[in-house]
Amino acid sequence: MVRQFEDGLAFARAMDEQDPLRRFKERFYIPQDGIYMDGNSCGLCSRDAEETLLRALDDWKTYGIDVWSHPEANYFLYQDRLASLMAPLIGAKGSEVTICTNTTINIHKALATFYHPTPERFRILLDDLNFPTDKYAVDSQVKLHGLDPADAVKVVPSRDGKTLHEEDLIEAMTEDVCLILLPAVLYRSSYLVDMKKIADAARDRGIICGFDLSHSIGSVPHDFAAIDCDFAVWCNYKYLNGGPGAIAGLYINEKHFDRGPGLAGWQGNRKDTQFDLNMNFEPAHYAGAWQTGTQPILSMAPIEGSLRMFAEAGIEQVRAKSLNLTAYLMYLIDEKLKTWGFSYGNPTQDDRRGGHVALEHEDAIRINKALKDRGVIPDFRYPNVIRLAPVAFYVSYEDVYRLVEILIDIMESRAYEQYDGHRGTVA
């Protein structure tokens, strides 16, 4: 898509005037009234999320144990209500989505369900740019089967350390491979994987296919009815603004409901017989079967308010603004920051780019620290990437413009030179 951008504050303000989502920004708490560009690590608290969290707290105060079954509160089925609100973000049915535990545990749940190695088919296919927890989980599952990850986990290397070539991954789908797990959007470079191409190729070869949507959900819409992969996992604390450490998401394709969960617990039992407390597990016939223990209501509640905002805004509008903002940021980098040694390591094409820009500079650590001292909250990834996520709900075009002006000032004044180049333990 060709976009016409201009330099200058007036242009940025004009873009904000026309922005159909501009009303949402005032519903968020923006830390230090700064420019928040880290929604791909921890999304912001909205008044809507606060309201549903406080309502859950009130319900607990009012109902005690009856919070689970009270006709108004009825938190016993809260995960199903939230799943129905979340499913449209990925084009899935509400029955195929549930929210539980964290992303890493949900990978374990999926592998416990789908990974059944045989002497002929035992390999799991991964890429080398996914977030490491996915590999840790896969390695440990392989070991639980008495196998050696060095042999059973096949990691397809990226050609350039930034992108994945789908043809390389498909070529690696040999007969000994039984499962593939890939990210939808790469957490460093923002590269958006062609998920349908991968899922189609995997299905043709009888390979179970799963995706980690942590860096796409709430930013990039998915059409799971068309992608038709087997499972997916994701964090709800990034673009979904569910709160730090919010309970995570899990998608199970309905064609697998008969399998039941690999890891079972009483909350995954059929709801109508759960309180019969039989010793024999009767799995529910929907993604809710992958629930295990009691749901953390207070961790789930903010997600309700946040999902209401997505329903109100529409994920397509969110994506359209996000693409515009990242394109505008790239335009300003080209126009104004290249002379200072900046470049970006993310794809430029709309259909290949997630929700953030991977700004690169050899002094990125020090520049990142200087940005933080000037009220910009970015995110640093070693050795040279400053991730900038202009989240559609709470970042304006003026914010993007001001961010670039701040970067120019940091470079012109050489202010970044006063910071040390140590990484620290938390980036």
Ligand SMILES: Cc1ncc(COP(=O)(O)O)c(C=O)c1O
């Ligand atoms: C792609 C991806 N998967 C998983 C995680 C971690 O998930 P959790 O801490 O919920 O297990 C992250 C965290 O940033 C991530 O980026």
